[in-house]
Amino acid sequence: MVSSMEWKRYYSERAKALKASEIRELLKMTQKPEIISFGGGLPSPDSYAVDQVKECIDYVMETKAKKALQYGTTEGYSRLREFLADYMKKKGYNAKPDDILVTAGSQQGLDLVSKVFIDKDDTVITESPSYLGGLSAFRAYLAKIETIPLQDDGMNLDILEERLKTGKKPKFIYVVSTFQNPAGICMSTEKRKKIVEISLDYDVPIIEDNPYSELAFSGEPPKPILAYSKGNVLYLGTFSKTFSPGIRVAWVCGPTEIVRKLTIAKQSTDLCSNVLSQRTVYEYCHRGYLEENLKKLRKMYKRKRDIMLKAMEDYFPEGVKWTKPEGGLFLWVTLPEYIDTKEMFEDAIKNNVAYVVGTAFAGGKNTMRLNFSYPSDEDIVEGIKRLAEVIKSRIK
Ligand SMILES: Cc1ncc(COP(=O)(O)O)c(C=O)c1O
Structure with missing residues (x-):
């Protein structure tokens, strides 16, 4: 003993x-x-619309408490998925609710992407610099990270292409496309179109992580890379920086087939995302508060x-x-x-x-x-x- x-x-x-x-x-x-x-x-402590959030939570608890306290589907709350499919359509991608998986933050999305795509010693290409939480997720699944330098208008695509011509084929290219964490850089529309072509030419998918595009200081942000995709881009969006990080609601959007696979991967992680949070977020968006x-x-x-x-x-x-x-x-x-x-x-x-x-x-x-x-x-x-x-x- x-x-x-x-x-x-x-x-x-x-x-x-x-x-x-x-x-x-x-x-x-x-x-x-x-x-x-x-x-x-962190978002500013003054960024939260506390009264409006309270109104939404109260509404959910007064009218739908028994549903909000129950398990939900792994895919996510249906009304929120419909809302998000519409939102993605406005961003230029013709999404159906089945192309959306609600996750507990984009960090969970990154973990699920890693779980589904990465075997030990697989290569993942990222920008340099890139998001720390993305790098940690890929490394946790024993990926080898190779970096491509950022320029003022996004990843250096000449270097990316050179890299893809030689060396081991990567599993995917990870891009934080808009007002990037950590550098604040925004990929130009020209480069968004070009990286889609490169991804198709070299048969390497793109994971686009986009938490910040709604925080554009003037005018409209560029359309996501996903808007130019031909089935080769998977997109991660989140309410963390536009509503609340503590509420833990985010989504993955892309080809139905891969969203389904991620859903199966999520089943063994947490069965479903927080239902009260999802219903609150839906109410908040539906009432125009977002x-x-x-x-x-x-x-x-x-x-x-x-x-x-x-x-x-x-x-x-x-x-x-x-x-x-x-x-x-x-x-x-x-x-x-x-x-x-x-x-x-x-x-x-x-x-x-x-x-x-x-x-x-x-x-x-x-x-x-x-x-x-x-x-x-x-x-x-x-x-x-x-x-x-x-x-x-x-x-x-
Ligand atoms: C680029 C990027 N991706 C993903 C995340 C994770 O966000 P969350 O899990 O709160 O949705 C963050 C958070 O800072 C981020 O900057």
């Missing part, structure tokens, strides 16, 4: 490869109240972006570059090559300011991501001042 079980001896190969994220450890240091953190990715509140969010985030850009202009030293996003929650800073943002992190914490190091996103050592949605307007200016001091102390 054993006196105590040594659990790790029983870990799967996959579990052995799972490591606590170094970045999350770094971010733990940013929890102190005196620190102004540009590190998180659109109404988005107008407020776009204005608020544009203001915060402007405040951050102005503070950077005012305080950052020469030799520092940054993106100027037209939407979303993030911008990307590139320091002179000799500055390592991971080494600089401790100085930043000492000066009570935090960011996420670029290497977390498969970006360069001299880069960092800054979030402008969460800190208050005053903290953005003060935090940038503090960060500028830290950078200046390292500039040669």
Whole structure:
């Protein structure tokens, strides 16, 4: 008889490869109240339409409580799927409700995509930099990540094509198409059309992850890559940045066949997404509150972006570059090559300011991501001042 079980001896190969994220450890240091953190990715605490959400929850509980508290179908609440199919039609993709799977956040979508497509040592192509949670999901299924640099108008497609001509065929190309996390970059329409052609020419599907397109600061965002697809693109959308991340409602949209496969994969994960959440989200959208509140969010985030850009202009030293996003929650800073943002992190914490190091996103050592949605307007200016001091102390 054993006196105590040594659990790790029983870990799967996959579990052995799972490591606590170094970045999350770094971010733990940013929890102190005196620190102004540009590190998180949270919506503004002022972004939520609390009264309207309460009205929707009350309505669901008063009129549909027994259904809302029951198990639902794995595919998702039918009215929400109809709404989302219509929404995707307006975005240029002729979706039917059967082409929609509701998920518990897009993060679950990324996990299900990985579960369905990735075998050990498969290659996945991503942008550099790319979304940390996407990279973690692919790595958790033992994929090898290969990155293609981002340009001001999206992934460098010449390099992508060169890569696809040679080397091991990847399982898919992962693209955060619009006001990207982490860099804030938006892929041009020309490149959206071109990447669809490349995907077809080289027979490699595209996973398009698009949480930020509704947060465009002026005008309409470009149509998703999915709108130009010929059965070769799978799309992930979410209510996390437009409504609430805590409500955990998102969706996958694409060819019926693959949506069905993902649904089977989801069955063994959670049986169904939260029914009360889905019904609340449906009511919120159906009553026009999503659109109404988005107008407020776009204005608020544009203001915060402007405040951050102005503070950077005012305080950052020469030799520092940054993106100027037209939407979303993030911008990307590139320091002179000799500055390592991971080494600089401790100085930043000492000066009570935090960011996420670029290497977390498969970006360069001299880069960092800054979030402008969460800190208050005053903290953005003060935090940038503090960060500028830290950078200046390292500039040669
Ligand atoms: C690019 C991208 N994809 C997916 C997610 C996950 O979003 P959620 O699971 O809240 O829908 C995020 C969240 O920050 C993101 O930035």
